[in-house]
Amino acid sequence: MKNLLQIILALLFTIQANSQEKTISGTIADENGLPLPGVNIVVKGTSIGTQTDFDGNYEIKANLGDILTYSYLGYVTAEKLVGTASNISFAMTVDSEYLEEVVITAFGLARTRRLPSEAQIKKQKQQAYHNSITRQLNGKAIVNKGLYNGQTIKGINGKRPILYIVDGVPIPYEYNSVIQNMNANQIDFAKVMKPVKAKEVFGKAAKNGCVVITTKSGNYRLESDESYAHITENDFKGIKTAPLSTFSIDVDKASYSNIRRMINNGQQIPIDAVKIEEMINYFNYNYPQPNDEHPFSINTEQVETPWNKETQLVKIGLQGKTYLHEELPPSNLVFLIDVSGSMSSQNKLPLLKSAFKLLVNQLRKQDKVSIVVYAGAAGVVLKPTSGDKKEQIIAALNQLQSGGSTAGGQGIELAYTLAEKHFNRKGNNRVILATDGDFNVGASSDLAMQDLIEQKRRSGVFLSVLGFGYGNYKDSKLETLADKGNGNHAYIDTMQEAQKVFGKEFGGTLYTIAKDVKIQVEFNPSKVKAYRLIGYENRMLADEDFVDDTKDAGELGSGHSVTALYEIILADSKSDFFKPVPDLKYSKIDLTNNYSNELFTVRFRYKKPDGNNSIEMIHIHKDKVQDASVDMEFISAVALFGMQIRKSQFTNNTYIDNVIQLAEKGRGKDENGYRAEFIRLVESYNNL
Known part of the structure; x- marks a missing residue:
């Protein structure tokens, strides 16, 4: 009986102790209120710890009365008491002593430690985060040397933008195409993380999957891969x-x-x-x-x-x-749409589809629309369809998905072939090309594209060129296509701009006078x-x-x-x-009144x-x-x-x-x- 009583008391004590344990969560920010990833959080006096993810979020189990310590390079270590609240969020304070100049004595000589520059501090933060990533990967085997160059990674949905982290720096989604086209010789190793694991390690920014890359130099800097034709300003x-x-x-x-x-x-x-x-x-x-x-x-x-x-x-x-809209002749339109991997960003193919719907909604029964797409190859996804069948045209647009390389030349060939086959001698015949211009299969140089378009314009088919996205936007190529294709070139960055091009300027976009x-x-x-x-x-x-x-x-x-x-x-x-x-001797200009x-x-x-x-x-x-x-x-x-x-x-x-x-x-x-x-x-x- 005595032993039974002791067992019951022990169980009650354990239950009471466990009832004091709780999950603490929160978000840690830097001095500017931005999420601070890689902050070390430890239950003081124990080996229990965790780190903040990409969004500065964390979760840790602790008991009432425990002390949580928060440490990060260049910031004052903070301590927080675990009380009744389940959320502990705050902004860390920059360690002023770390930043100030101090004098130290070594071997009897006074030496000065220089004040770290902002760039040095940023690099130290980056390295700390990179180290935290390495720890979170748990030393697992690194796979996928080199990048997938626009192809779908196994286990990752290619329709949605994934998170790239290069040398400890998260890359904004809109620049994914720049990373995808990185030279494989630059890469030391790369690890692919599927969505569930990626979100667990790096937070919601990695919900679609993550690729962690370390370059051989270890200090990769993102540079825009946009290209523009050189301009020498006109002089007097x-x-x-x-x-x-x-x-x-x-x-x-x-x-x-x-x-x-x-x-x-x-x-x-x-x-x-x-x-x-x-x-x-x-x-x-x-x-x-x-x-x-x-x-x-x-x-x-x-x-x-x-x-x-x-x-x-x-x-x-x-x-x-x-x-007026009703005065315009019938249109034979071919939408030529880039669906390659570089078009995956929200401001590219998704915006493009929404923009084209504005145009579709203004088409008439006498207008005809075809849709050609290109990635690694080109294909027809919608045969000539009357403008009054808007639901059918929009359904075809909605089905478009991005992935693969960019065979722009093949796409142009096919689009013009389709436009010529259904040429309306009394109407407006036009190809409307929508792309970021990042052609990388077949004819792709500005000169090659110029030669191709100069051949095609003899057909009497006009060309409108719409640029989307940034990071790898090829303005020089799109300008060349528009100039040589008897057409115009617009850049669409928002639905407001799409409304201007396809709404307010509908006639000018489609009909040449x-x-x-x-x-x-x-x-x-x-x-x-x-x-x-x-x-x-x-x-x-x-x-x-x-x-x-x-x-x-x-x-x-x-x-x-x-x-x-x-x-x-x-x-x-x-x-x-x-x-x-100087005055000319042999070609003097005679002035007259x-x-x-x-x-x-x-x-x-x-x-x-x-x-x-x-x-x-x-x-x-x-x-x-x-x-x-x-x-x-x-x-x-x-x-x-x-x-x-x-x-x-x-x-x-x-x-x-x-x-x-x-x-x-x-x-x-x-x-x-x-x-x-x-x-x-x-x-x-x-x-x-």
Whole structure:
């Protein structure tokens, strides 16, 4: 009986003791409130411990009255009493003693320990986290040397973005494609972790699986794999040696939305990503509709340059005729969609599918849509389908999934073949390509793609190119495709931009009203000493190309407008930006008073969408400086901002505040809020 009583008392004691044990959870942050992964948490006086995961979260079992210690390199070790609360979350405090300079004595000599730099501290944190990852992998065998290059990893759902951790640094999902294309020779080892285990070790960020990589250098730094065509800014040209200025129009707007994305993400902007003409042409201006047989109106304006008192600005604006939706001819459209592994990010294929649904919802019964996709190979997923069968088209879009390499050339071949097979001689025949441009199978270089598209455009099928995503965005390739394919290029980073391209500018995106539009400007040498075209560096033409109908140029869509700016130095002015050349002996320019009131003559050549011979228009601008219109104030602001972020030599020591002041004066009615957005964007850039 006595023994039984002792057993009962022991059990009661055990039950009481166990009832005091509880699970403590929480989130540990750094001094900025950001999750701090790899914090060591130990029940004081025991060997019981854990670490915070990728999201700074942890769980540990402890008893009431226990002390939990929290330690992390460079931070003050914290102790917390386990009480009735089950959650202990807090921000750790930076160890000031660790950061301060101290003097130590060794062998009788005073030495100073240098203050660690932020970069050193960051590297130490990174190394600590990397070490914690190694411990959590428990020394298991490392597999999968090299990367899978876009193929689905066994045990990981290829439809969802996985977490990459390279040398202890978690990689943002949008840059997964950069890591997937990493050179295998850089990699020391890589371990694949399936979703359940990955989430257990690294938190919810790894819920779709994780790949932990250690490089041979041990200090991998993520670099954007985006590519842009090199731009050499236009300089001032003297009238004596360059009397004509000739270029192709450009209605592309990709540069502005791409720059907007970078500023909103707090990124540095590559200089070659800045195309001032595309920034200016992103916005609509109050140009009148054409009222004669030509498909566009011509508008010019002359003002004092806001950023330079020694020069003047000249604006040349074209306004394309706007056709109502029901007035557009039937469309034979082929959606050519990149579904390769590099398109897996949320801002690529998922955004693309949502964007295309906006277009599908505007199609009519007489319109036909086909869908071609490409990854490792190309294939047709939707045969020509009437535009009134929207559910069928959208269902085909919804089924698209990403994975594999990128055979862009094959996709283009197949899309054009399909468009040509169902060619509508009285309609609008167009391929709409949507991709990040990261072609890596078959024809892939910019030159190879140019050759391919130049062959295909002879079919009479036009091309629209839509860029998506970032990290490996190939702007140079997509610009080449659009330029050579008789089409336009837009960059879609949000559904707002998709609504602009497929909603507000639907007709211009789909229907070309004039092709091979060229501009040639001749300034009056009695009035102008020198000029420079602002932007259009990649659109310059030889003077003789203007009358050569075999030379390709830009296209103008329904409702599209085009604006070009010249900065000019008057004949009687001086400027540090232009050094005069000696007088010519054998080709002296004879000035005449017959055109004393003219500043310049601008000639335009264009072809009808189905034509082969160009039509010429001439517009003469009288020499008259005006007060800047509201549109001109805004155009000047956009041009100056573009010059500033390009680090142009012609900004004349202006500041961002000058841009904002100009933009405010040029804000106008701003019905859609795009100009207000520009002002906010400039202010954000000023704070970077």
